[in-house]
Amino acid sequence: MSVNYKELKKDRSAEWRQGLRNLLGAKERVKGVRVKMSENAPEKRNTNFFEVNNGISAEEAALEAKRCLDCPTPTCISGCPVNINIPGFIKEIEKGDMKNAAIVLKSTNALPAICGRVCPQETQCEIKCIYNKFGQPPVAIGNLERFTADAERLSGKISIPEVGEPNNIKVAIVGSGPAGLTTAGELAKYGYDVTIFEALHEYGGVLVYGIPEFRLPKEIMRVEIENLKKMGVKFENNFIVGRTASFDDLKEEGFKAFFIGSGAGLPKFMNIPGENLINIFSSNEYLTRVNLMKAFKFPEYDTPIIKGNSVAVIGGGNTAMDSVRTAKRLGADRAMIIYRRSEAEMPARDEEIHHAKEEGIEFLNLNNPIEYIGDEKGKVKQIKVQKMELGEPDESGRRRPRPIEGSEYLMDVDVVVVGIGTAPNPLIQQVLPELEMTAWGTIVVNDGMQSVSRPDIFAGGDIVRGGATVILAMGDGKIAAESMHDYLQNL
Amino acid sequence: MHKIVQREVLSKDVVKLVISAERISKSRKAGQFVIVKLGEKGERIPLTIADSDSEKGTITLVIQRVGLTSHKFFNTKEGDEVTDIVGPLGLPTHVKKLGTIIAAGGGVGIAPLYPIAKAFKEAGNKLIVILAARNKDLIILEKEMREFADEVLIYTDDGSAGTKGLVTSGVEHVIKRENVDEVVTIGPAVMMKFVALLTKKYNIHTLASLNTIMVDGTGMCGACRVTVGGSTKFVCVDGPEFNAHEVDFDEMLQRLGAYVEQEKIAYENVLKGSDGGAE
Ligand SMILES: Cc1cc2nc3c(=O)[nH]c(=O)nc-3n(C[C@H](O)[C@H](O)[C@H](O)COP(=O)(O)OP(=O)(O)OC[C@H]3O[C@@H](n4cnc5c(N)ncnc54)[C@H](O)[C@@H]3O)c2cc1C
Numbered sequence: 161m162s163v164n165y166k167e168l169k170k171d172r173s174a175e176w177r178q179g180l181r182n183l184l185g186a187k188e189r190v191k192g193v194r195v196k197m198s199e200n201a202p203e204k205r206n207t208n209f210f211e212v213n214n215g216i217s218a219e220e221a222a223l224e225a226k227r228c229l230d231c232p233t234p235t236c237i238s239g240c241p242v243n244i245n246i247p248g249f250i251k252e253i254e255k256g257d258m259k260n261a262a263i264v265l266k267s268t269n270a271l272p273a274i275c276g277r278v279c280p281q282e283t284q285c286e287i288k289c290i291y292n293k294f295g296q297p298p299v300a301i302g303n304l305e306r307f308t309a310d311a312e313r314l315s316g317k318i319s320i321p322e323v324g325e326p327n328n329i330k331v332a333i334v335g336s337g338p339a340g341l342t343t344a345g346e347l348a349k350y351g352y353d354v355t356i357f358e359a360l361h362e363y364g365g366v367l368v369y370g371i372p373e374f375r376l377p378k379e380i381m382r383v384e385i386e387n388l389k390k391m392g393v394k395f396e397n398n399f400i401v402g403r404t405a406s407f408d409d410l411k412e413e414g415f416k417a418f419f420i421g422s423g424a425g426l427p428k429f430m431n432i433p434g435e436n437l438i439n440i441f442s443s444n445e446y447l448t449r450v451n452l453m454k455a456f457k458f459p460e461y462d463t464p465i466i467k468g469n470s471v472a473v474i475g476g477g478n479t480a481m482d483s484v485r486t487a488k489r490l491g492a493d494r495a496m497i498i499y500r501r502s503e504a505e506m507p508a509r510d511e512e513i514h515h516a517k518e519e520g521i522e523f524l525n526l527n528n529p530i531e532y533i534g535d536e537k538g539k540v541k542q543i544k545v546q547k548m549e550l551g552e553p554d555e556s557g558r559r560r561p562r563p564i565e566g567s568e569y570l571m572d573v574d575v576v577v578v579g580i581g582t583a584p585n586p587l588i589q590q591v592l593p594e595l596e597m598t599a600w601g602t603i604v605v606n607d608g609m610q611s612v613s614r615p616d617i618f619a620g621g622d623i624v625r626g627g628a629t630v631i632l633a634m635g636d637g638k639i640a641a642e643s644m645h646d647y648l649q650n651l
Numbered sequence: 652m653h654k655i656v657q658r659e660v661l662s663k664d665v666v667k668l669v670i671s672a673e674r675i676s677k678s679r680k681a682g683q684f685v686i687v688k689l690g691e692k693g694e695r696i697p698l699t700i701a702d703s704d705s706e707k708g709t710i711t712l713v714i715q716r717v718g719l720t721s722h723k724f725f726n727t728k729e730g731d732e733v734t735d736i737v738g739p740l741g742l743p744t745h746v747k748k749l750g751t752i753i754a755a756g757g758g759v760g761i762a763p764l765y766p767i768a769k770a771f772k773e774a775g776n777k778l779i780v781i782l783a784a785r786n787k788d789l790i791i792l793e794k795e796m797r798e799f800a801d802e803v804l805i806y807t808d809d810g811s812a813g814t815k816g817l818v819t820s821g822v823e824h825v826i827k828r829e830n831v832d833e834v835v836t837i838g839p840a841v842m843m844k845f846v847a848l849l850t851k852k853y854n855i856h857t858l859a860s861l862n863t864i865m866v867d868g869t870g871m872c873g874a875c876r877v878t879v880g881g882s883t884k885f886v887c888v889d890g891p892e893f894n895a896h897e898v899d900f901d902e903m904l905q906r907l908g909a910y911v912e913q914e915k916i917a918y919e920n921v922l923k924g925s926d927g928g929a930e
């Protein structure tokens with residue numbers, strides 16, 4: 161998406177914003193100190209599943225908002241995948257108009273309470289903030305986003321977007337992750353009759369089965385679903401499109417177009433010896449048991465989970481961080497990350513790595529499992545680990561890890577969680593063989609997120625990008641909704 | 652929510668439930684299963700669809716009480732609701748006309764064998780059904796199988812019904828007697844392992860339907876993984892049926908035991924009545 165600077169200039173020249181800028185000069189503003197969000201104490205929080213971050217107070221938000229210089233060319237916006245009008249909402253906070261702050265935010269981001277918590281701001285908007293040029297910490301854009309969304313939700317007066325005159329055109333959304341939810345909301349605004357079909361019994365995709373409560377409370381998701389329902393979006397759970405009913409069945413029932421937001425849910429394993437031993441889980445299984453099925457409350461809830469004493473989590477992304485911090489919370493003495501590159505290459509959000517360290521997670525970077533060894537019952541008891549070093553950069557620009565010969569050693573563990581990534585579920589490909597897919601099983605789409613091989617099918621999020629991010633999934637949903645509208649109006 | 656429209660006790664521990672599930676009753680094929688969840692706090696477990704009636708919009712599940720969730724299902728009443736049912740899952744059985752088929756089912760495996768046996772018969776095969784269990788009480792669906800099978804042989808460990816002996820004796824008896832083109836076997840993993848060893852000896856293609864631990868049933872978690880022909884497969888999406896001669900049954904047996912301790916705690920709770928019945 162390209163930034164519409166003309167529009168931004170117009171907003172910025174509003175009298176009240178000039179007023180704010182005149183009230184306090186840049187020299188004064190840069191004297192402010194970046195807000196630090198209060199967090200629960202690491203040694204307490206690593207024993208429970210309550211949210212780690214407590215948010216910031218209204219006073220802190222007001223002070224932080226003052227730091228923002230309301231730049232004539234706000235570079236921060238170019239870093240945001242959906243181009244949120246960042247100074248626009250921050251200045252509303254400074255003015256004290258929280259309601260408008262939420263409106264500005266939600267005009268481009270349908271799920272700000274979620275993005276404020278899970279977006280990698282440090283590599284998106286905040287890294288582009290002008291403060292970095294002065295060698296100072298950037299404006300805490302993510303914290304302000306979260307504050308704005310939370311304030312609106314807690315006020316109990318969430319503004320529900322206006323929906324268009326019903327046009328009685330049925331559209332189907334496959335999957336209720338951030339991509340599907342965003343598309344549904346946008347289409348409801350145009351007046352479409354939208355139904356979301358979800359394979360699981362709860363809505364939210366990775367946001368409910370993957371990302372743990374201590375990072376993203378489920379209550380937030382619940383409120384978002386309620387809002388979509390108020391906008392007239394229909395929800396059907398336990399419904400696998402392609403199995404429960406086929407795309408053709410749904411066409412016959414009158415659905416005119418489809419958005420596929422089925423994510424990348426298929427866990428990858430390393431295919432090394434011993435990987436099918438008992439107590440070796442994919443991150444998806446481990447997190448699904450705990451988050452979706454509430455296994456941490458077993459036996460009050462029926463789904464069990466194995467609580468290890470010495471838990472090794474393989475990988476360096478958000479999934480791995482979520483798994484290892486979950487293991488600690490389930491009572492592990494040792495909860496470790498085993499990652500084949502160094503910390504600099506870790507794809508996880510900085511905050512998660514930082515929080516994990518505070519919580520006592522051990523990091524075995526430049527280490528890689530090569531074999532698992534089991535006991536007589538088939539339970540994993542040891543990992544054979546090989547040490548690694550970094551070589552030349554690969555296609556991704558990250559330095560390629562290579563094994564150090566003869567460095568193998570054995571490590572005792574009783575639970576292993578493999579969190580090295582996911583691939584798209586092959587079901588869609590199986591049931592829609594006519595759909596053009598890449599070798600990685602992702603759907604090939606044009607700029608409008610429209611499938612290149614079937615005009616009535618649109619797609620976005622991880623099914624198009626492979627494992628990506630929440631905000632990119634939402635951005636895709638928004639574009640898809642626009643082009644679906646185009647398509648349906650010209651049918 | 653899905654209403655239980657009919658409940659029938661088939662034997663001391665086995666219950667048959669006919670449940671309304673409109674969509675699934677129309678789309679399901681032999682060999683497929685559903686994942687069910689009972690109550691807000693329930694776990695997700697897989698159950699084979701034993702039968703369906705697309706006009707009434709119902710599916711039939713046959714459940715033997717062996718643990719927590721199956722116990723809760725056993726204790727349901729007509730009119731109760733099953734919170735969640737998703738499906739049909741897994742690949743349908745590849746049913747075709749091959750000649751003579753043995754369908755060998757043991758204990759809990761008899762129910763999932765029923766729709767597959769029926770489908771093979773409907774495809775024009777000669778069908779010999781072998782049902783085996785510990786005792787007479789655990790032999791179920793005999794009458795139903797007799798309605799279409801060319802022959803039904805019963806084997807029990809204690810001789811309380813049919814011939815005294817294991818399912819493998821029955822299979823071997825038939826193989827020695829006549830030409831058999833394919834064997835389909837469903838039952839406890841140990842039983843399928845021995846059937847596979849036997850038919851391998853006689854070089855008869857054999858399908859086994861695997862009942863691994865599952866969570867989502869859609870290929871998302873890998874809880875159900877098994878080694879088949881040296882590579883890892885997900886039973887819920889790549890199966891549930893595989894070439895029995897390629898399945899690593901020893902690994903599967905171990906993996907089935909992953910939660911024995913937890914299952915015991917939960918089951919004891921339910922037997923104590925602290926959390927009995929459906930919610
Ligand atoms: C543990 C974990 C932590 C993460 N942390 C972060 C983070 O901090 N920040 C960040 O930006 N990103 C994070 N991500 C990545 C992010 O969650 C994903 O990029 C994002 O959720 C993708 O959204 P989506 O809508 O494409 O798919 P998903 O969220 O995967 O949702 C897809 C949904 O579709 C359903 N579905 C699939 N097939 C069908 C079908 N045939 N019929 C019906 N329904 C179907 C699935 O059940 C699922 O609910 C994380 C991912 C994981 C796994």
Ligand code: SF4
Pocket residue numbers: 227228229230231234235236237246247288289290291299301
């Ligand atoms: S770059 Fe930083 S200071 Fe400038 S508008 Fe954006 S957030 Fe405010």
Ligand code: FES
Pocket residue numbers: 864865866867868869870871872873874875876885886887888
């Ligand atoms: S049950 Fe989860 S992948 Fe098969």
